[in-house]
Amino acid sequence: MSTTYDLVVIGAGSGGVRAARMAASFGAKVAIVEEYRVGGTCVIRGCVPKKLYVYASRFHDQFDVAASFGWSVEASFDWRTLVDNKEKEITRLESAYVANLEKPGVEIIRDRAVVTGPNSVRLVGQGTELTTRYILVATGGRPNKPDIAGAELAITSNEAFDLPALPHSILIAGGGYIAVEFATIFAGLGVHTTLIYRGDCIMRGFDEDLRRGLEAGLIERGVKLIYQTTIDSLARDGSDVAVTFSDGVTAPYGAVMFAIGRSPNTEGLGLDQVGVKLHSDGAVAVDAWSQSSVPSIYAVGDVTGRAALTPVAIREGWYFAETVFNNNKMAVDHSQIPTAVFADPELGVIGLTEAEAATHGDIDVYLAKFRPMMNTLSTRTERMILKLITEKDGGKILGCHILGPGAAEMIQLVAIPMGMGATKADFDRAMALHPSAAEELVTFKAPSYTYRNCEKVGG
Ligand code: FAD
Numbered sequence: 001m002s003t004t005y006d007l008v009v010i011g012a013g014s015g016g017v018r019a020a021r022m023a024a025s026f027g028a029k030v031a032i033v034e035e036y037r038v039g040g041t042c043v044i045r046g047c048v049p050k051k052l053y054v055y056a057s058r059f060h061d062q063f064d065v066a067a068s069f070g071w072s073v074e075a076s077f078d079w080r081t082l083v084d085n086k087e088k089e090i091t092r093l094e095s096a097y098v099a100n101l102e103k104p105g106v107e108i109i110r111d112r113a114v115v116t117g118p119n120s121v122r123l124v125g126q127g128t129e130l131t132t133r134y135i136l137v138a139t140g141g142r143p144n145k146p147d148i149a150g151a152e153l154a155i156t157s158n159e160a161f162d163l164p165a166l167p168h169s170i171l172i173a174g175g176g177y178i179a180v181e182f183a184t185i186f187a188g189l190g191v192h193t194t195l196i197y198r199g200d201c202i203m204r205g206f207d208e209d210l211r212r213g214l215e216a217g218l219i220e221r222g223v224k225l226i227y228q229t230t231i232d233s234l235a236r237d238g239s240d241v242a243v244t245f246s247d248g249v250t251a252p253y254g255a256v257m258f259a260i261g262r263s264p265n266t267e268g269l270g271l272d273q274v275g276v277k278l279h280s281d282g283a284v285a286v287d288a289w290s291q292s293s294v295p296s297i298y299a300v301g302d303v304t305g306r307a308a309l310t311p312v313a314i315r316e317g318w319y320f321a322e323t324v325f326n327n328n329k330m331a332v333d334h335s336q337i338p339t340a341v342f343a344d345p346e347l348g349v350i351g352l353t354e355a356e357a358a359t360h361g362d363i364d365v366y367l368a369k370f371r372p373m374m375n376t377l378s379t380r381t382e383r384m385i386l387k388l389i390t391e392k393d394g395g396k397i398l399g400c401h402i403l404g405p406g407a408a409e410m411i412q413l414v415a416i417p418m419g420m421g422a423t424k425a426d427f428d429r430a431m432a433l434h435p436s437a438a439e440e441l442v443t444f445k446a447p448s449y450t451y452r453n454c455e456k457v458g459g
Contacts (some may be wrong), residue, residue, distance in 0.1 A: 007133040013040020015301030015313035016138030022321030024104035033113040057188025068378035115270040137299040139265035150234030151402040154256040167254025174259035217345040290329035340408030348411030351399030362392040364447035394424040
């Protein structure tokens with residue numbers, strides 16, 4: 001093993017892997033240090049296993065409506081099969097990541113790294129010191145747990161994918177996307193699921209109609225919601241965990257999971273000692289080119305506290321490599337990022353919410369709420385929601401918010417015209433595709449209501 005490099009990347013997740021591969025393809029001598037598994041959060045314990053488990057949980061809904069189409073289905077579920085098959089798939093992906101790093105000549109070092117200077121990194125296990133022109137910090141984040149008695153009895157998303165068995169019941173603390181996605185997963189797999197959130201509605205920051213629609217969808221799927229309450233302490237109660245809530249009530253659950261946010265992985269990394277400026281939450285402060293306050297040290301992905309999403313980390317890693325190793329200065333545009341929540345019902349959003357847009361000027365809101373066709377033969381009453389927010393009188397599209405089947409796939413495609421600055425007239429020109437839910441987006445006639453001088457008109 002050499003000890004002198006052009007680039008040492010710390011963390012082989014979404015951002016680090018892309019940066020390492022690209023830098024090596026531009027001719028740099030690159031090492032990537034990983035303390036756990038190549039692929040990082042997304043592949044090993046994030047997006048990929050999460051989506052697989054969401055697919056598993058959605059059979060429940062399918063079986064539910066199957067009878068209305070004449071099918072009778074007798075179903076049972078085996079958790080072990082899902083866990084084992086998931087493991088096979090992420091191991092396959094991990095191998096593919098390793099091969100993709102090795103192809104352009106990236107050296108993979110399995111160890112924990114700490115930064116010891118602007119141009120030096122120490123491998124904790126081996127005790128070796130590496131010298132390098134540049135360091136890229138791509139260490140991602142980790143799930144938070146509250147500082148309460150018994151917190152060690154609870155799981156986080158890190159453990160949820162590999163539980164030895166499904167619990168009979170689960171209490172999930174949190175109101176963000178990881179909390180509601182896991183509520184969907186566990187409820188769909190037949191676990192009595194309760195979501196506890198300290199606010200008054202899940203998915204803070206999302207469009208109000210979608211928040212309420214998702215809330216109704218979770219309730220319809222049997223998820224119990226406890227709002228404006230927190231967990232005071234946890235204690236062992238036989239094979240259960242006894243939870244004492246802030247209102248004094250104590251109740252047992254088969255498992256307790258915290259999904260209350262994530263913190264950047266900078267603890268013990270040595271960055272502050274070498275003069276790298278950190279934000280108050282520990283995230284690395286970087287400029288538009290991902291450069292930290294120490295010129296030879298860059299950071300990309302979740303550790304920078306920008307948008308904690310895989311495609312964003314990948315893009316930041318790619319642009320870092322272009323900027324530093326290909327003489328092609330590129331800054332990531334973080335302004336229009338499509339986002340999905342793979343709950344049931346699913347959410348896909350891009351751009352401003354109605355509340356945000358209403359403060360920016362005069363806007364028109366086009367809103368459609370209807371039963372998805374798949375449910376029309378059954379007694380299910382759940383509504384799909386599609387909302388377009390535009391500048392007034394057919395101007396630029398400012399936001400698009402979708403709740404229901406296929407929302408994520410639709411919003412990815414809406415991101416293309418929105419990135420091109422599309423107007424309502426551009427959407428209107430598109431021929432509808434029938435019968436589809438997405439055709440609503442190109443067949444809106446008059447606005448459902450408007451905002452003029454920040455005041456709602458009609459609706
Ligand atoms: P990571 O992928 O976290 O990689 C960091 C790597 O650094 C890790 O492998 C870690 O072991 C390693 N590391 C840390 N410290 C050291 C050290 N000192 N030495 C050596 N190695 C170290 N995003 C989406 O876009 N869509 C989704 O659907 C989605 N779902 C998610 C579901 C869950 C449950 C979670 C937790 C996250 C999800 N995300 C999703 C977010 C996504 O996983 C992250 O945004 C993405 O992985 C960030 O990539 P990264 O390169 O910044 O860090």
